[in-house]
Amino acid sequence: MSEWFILSVDQSTSATKAVLFNSEARLIAKANKEHKQYFPQAGWVEHDPEEIFINTVEVINEIVSKSKVPVDNIKCLSITNQRETVVVWEKTTGKPICNAAVWQCLRGTEKCNELKSKGYDDLINKKTGLIIDPYFSASKLNWILNNDISLQKKAMKGQLLVGTIDSWLIWKLTNGKVHATDFSNACRTLLLNINNLQWDEELCRLFKVPIFILPDLKHSDDIFGYTNVKGIFKNEIPICGVMGDSHAALFGQRCYSPGMAKVTYGTGSSVMMNIGDSPIQSPKGLVTSVGYSIKSKTNFVFEGNIHTTGYTIKWLANALKLISDSSESESIAKSVDSTEGVYFVPAFSGLGAPYWNNNVRAAIIGIEHSTNKAHIVRAALESIAYQVKDILDLMTIKARIPLNELRVDGGPTNNNFLMQFQSDILNTNISVSDISEASALGAALAGGLAIGLWKNLSDIEKLYKSRNKLSPSMSDDKRLSLYSGWKNAVNLLCKS
Numbered sequence: 336m337s338e339w340f341i342l343s344v345d346q347s348t349s350a351t352k353a354v355l356f357n358s359e360a361r362l363i364a365k366a367n368k369e370h371k372q373y374f375p376q377a378g379w380v381e382h383d384p385e386e387i388f389i390n391t392v393e394v395i396n397e398i399v400s401k402s403k404v405p406v407d408n409i410k411c412l413s414i415t416n417q418r419e420t421v422v423v424w425e426k427t428t429g430k431p432i433c434n435a436a437v438w439q440c441l442r443g444t445e446k447c448n449e450l451k452s453k454g455y456d457d458l459i460n461k462k463t464g465l466i467i468d469p470y471f472s473a474s475k476l477n478w479i480l481n482n483d484i485s486l487q488k489k490a491m492k493g494q495l496l497v498g499t500i501d502s503w504l505i506w507k508l509t510n511g512k513v514h515a516t517d518f519s520n521a522c523r524t525l526l527l528n529i530n531n532l533q534w535d536e537e538l539c540r541l542f543k544v545p546i547f548i549l550p551d552l553k554h555s556d557d558i559f560g561y562t563n564v565k566g567i568f569k570n571e572i573p574i575c576g577v578m579g580d581s582h583a584a585l586f587g588q589r590c591y592s593p594g595m596a597k598v599t600y601g602t603g604s605s606v607m608m609n610i611g612d613s614p615i616q617s618p619k620g621l622v623t624s625v626g627y628s629i630k631s632k633t634n635f636v637f638e639g640n641i642h643t644t645g646y647t648i649k650w651l652a653n654a655l656k657l658i659s660d661s662s663e664s665e666s667i668a669k670s671v672d673s674t675e676g677v678y679f680v681p682a683f684s685g686l687g688a689p690y691w692n693n694n695v696r697a698a699i700i701g702i703e704h705s706t707n708k709a710h711i712v713r714a715a716l717e718s719i720a721y722q723v724k725d726i727l728d729l730m731t732i733k734a735r736i737p738l739n740e741l742r743v744d745g746g747p748t749n750n751n752f753l754m755q756f757q758s759d760i761l762n763t764n765i766s767v768s769d770i771s772e773a774s775a776l777g778a779a780l781a782g783g784l785a786i787g788l789w790k791n792l793s794d795i796e797k798l799y800k801s802r803n804k805l806s807p808s809m810s811d812d813k814r815l816s817l818y819s820g821w822k823n824a825v826n827l828l829c830k831s
Contacts, residue, residue, distance in 0.1 A: 340404050341782050343413040343775040344391055346500050347580065348420075348437065348602070351387060353394035354775035355402050355409070358788055360798045362770055363404065366397040373434060378441035381434035384422045387500065388507045395564050406568055412508070413576030413782035415583040415774045416500040418523045421472045423479050423497045425489075429511050432486060432495065435503075436475040443474020450541060462528045462535055464614055464623030466691070470640075472499065473525035473542040481543050490545050499524070501577050502550040505559050508574060513560035515551040518628040519582035527552075529614050529625060529635070553577070555586075555778075556629040556785040576782025578627065580774040581605035584744055585636065586627045587777030588768060589799045591792050594736035598723055599773065600745035603687065604644040606726045607636045610734050618733040620689025621726065627777075629784060631791070637734065639688030639726035643681040643697075644719045645747045650683070651715055657708045665752045668713035676701040678824035679714040689729055692829055700824045719747065720757040721821040727761060740764045744773035751803075759809035760818060769802035 338358055345352040350369040357363055368390045373381035399406060419438035424431045436442060447467045450459070459467055469475065476497055480490050489495050496506070499520045505513050521527040521534075526544060528535040532552070539546040553559060555578050561571035578586060581599060585607045588597040596608040609626055614635045617623040626636035648661045658664055678700045680686075685693035699711060731738050741763055747753055748767045758765045770776050783789045 337405070337408050339788055340409045341411055341413060341576070341779040341788070342395065342398065342409050343415065343576070343779040343782070344395065344504070345580065345772065345775040345778070346387060346391065346414070346416040346504065348417045348439075351390040351394055352772070352775060353398040354772050354779070355398050355404065356776065356779045360776060360780065360795070362772060362776075364398055364402040365772065366394040366401070368394050378444070380437040380439040382420065382437055384424070384431045384435045384503055387435075388504060391504060392565050392567070396567050399567055407570070409568070409572065410788070411573045411575050411782045411786050412562060412564070413778035414501050414504055414574065415578050415580050415778035416504070416520070418499065418520060418579040418581065419470060419472050420500050421475050421479075421497060422500065422503040423476070423495055424503070424506070426494055426496050429506065433479060435500070436479060438470060440475055441469045442478045443469035446474040446477045446542070455541065459525065459538065461616070462530065462538060463525050464522070464529050464617065465525055466622060467525070468691070471523055471525045473538070473544060476544050477542045490548055493545070493547055495548055496550070497544070497548050498550045499579075501579075505574055505577070508562040508564060509560040515553050515559050517553055517555045517577040518625045518633070519555065519579040520577075521552055522625040523579060529623065532625070532628070532633070554628050554630050555781040558785060573786065575785035576778045576780070578778050578781060581607060581638070582625070582627050583775070583777030583781075584773040585609070585777065586780060587770075587773040588742040588744065589796050590742060591634070591796065593734070594739060595742070596727060596730070596738055597742045597744070600644055600719070600743065600747035602644070602646045604641040604719070604723065604745075606639045606641070606723055608727070608730045608734065608736075608738070610635050610637055610736070615734060618689070618729045620691060621729055627781070629781060637730045639729070641722045641726070642685065642687040643683050644722065645745070646683070647679070647681040647715045647718060648747070651712060657712060661746070662749070664712050664716055665750045667709050668716050668752050671709040671713055674701075674710045674714040674717065675703070675705065676820065677706055677710045677714045678821055679711065679718045680824055680828050681715070681718050682828065686825070686829075688726055690825070690829065695828050698828050700827065716750065716753045717756055719753060720760045721818065723757060724760050724818065738763050740766055742766045742768065744768040744771060746771065754803070754805050758805040758807045760814060762807045762809070762814060764807075765805045766801040767803040767805075769800045
């Protein structure tokens with residue numbers, strides 16, 4: 336039998352990638368294309384859905400052309416995507432009625448405040464595992480559908496369809512034949528009841544989103560539909576292996592057992608810990624989500640999202656010019672033995688989990704006459720590790736599950752200083768993925784299950800490889816002292 340390949344599309348906040356994997360889950364080739372960011376007014380962030388689809392087709396075409404892999408050997412198309420970003424389009428024409436409202440967009444703030452004032456916090460948390468926040472999709476949908484009477488009428492008549500980016504791409508790739516999403520994307524909308532894994536009528540009424548315009552719900556390893564990607568493939572291939580990006584990274588990191596956790600380091604960071612096959616109410620400041628759902632197994636996770644991690648290092652380079660590029664941060668941080676009491680709290684757009692304080696702003700605390708750029712750069716790197724610890728400490732205490740190993744991916748994992756400090760401050764072992772495209776890989780693994788390339792999770796686990804492993808070497812006293820300093824810095828900022 337000829338070798339099988341899986342083509343994975345990773346549609347992220349800034350760009351769209353196509354990544355090709357072989358039957359050993361090895362990365363063969365990838366292509367990337369950025370899309371434009373729109374900021375029509377303060378607090379609003381938008382993307383053009385049509386541009387995203389066009390870019391998706393282009394990167395698929397590029398990867399098929401440059402990989403030299405026979406097209407017939409590519410057996411399925413998998414999709415992983417930026418979560419919480421929503422698209423609304425006309426059912427008959429397939430045209431978006433406006434730009435996509437991105438997960439960062441705050442246009443739903445007023446609706447969220449209204450629901451909080453009416454005391455719906457507990458109800459929504461118990462049903463969805465989430466908190467009421469404009470970060471999630473429903474309040475953005477509420478704004479789009481209910482600020483224009485004509486759109487409201489169209490929605491009630493079933494003339495509109497809504498969905499996250501995966502749903503939009505599936506609709507377009509199948510030429511309007513399939514309107515569907517998977518549970519990992521659905522659980523981030525504030526409209527899915529994670530206790531029964533169904534769209535919830537009461538939640539839809541609260542957010543004034545007609546339940547019948549929502550996509551069908553499927554497991555990630557279901558066959559969602561078939562596509563020839565605008566004629567790139569001679570024969571249609573199945574679309575299977577669909578997951579939100581953070582969930583796909585968890586799946587790609589093979590965090591299949593309770594207590595296993597992963598961190599994806601990017602502009603911000605998603606921290607997830609597997610808590611088993613039943614949802615558990617999360618500690619305050621975190622959320623409970625569907626981790627992944629395949630036909631044989633559904634696992635839940637605690638999750639915390641950090642607004643600013645890798646961006647902090649880029650800010651040092653681009654705004655302050657303290658470093659020439661992100662890679663230089665490691666050597667500069669190592670040039671001093673410590674920050675000498677300097678703490679960098681990167682609240683550029685407020686603090687995410689577990690604080691959820693949108694009013695505070697970034698600060699560098701503890702500067703003295705002897706402070707130089709190396710101390711600030713080191714403090715910036717350490718802030719990433721501290722924020723991860725904030726979240727994982729809460730998770731392990733609430734779930735009563737020890738953290739034995741943390742699996743990590745993303746660009747900042749190339750920084751050995753950061754990874755060692757992360758291991759030290761957590762007092763746990765860290766395994767760095769040998770494939771940086773963990774989200775694309777996770778979707779591809781689920782796609783491979785769907786088409787029978789692998790039989791079960793055990794087959795997939797055997798393929799896991801790490802390019803670096805780190806173990807803690809810091810004393811308990813030093814760890815406690817450093818982390819206490821961080822907590823004091825955050826508390827000082829939040830009280831100011």
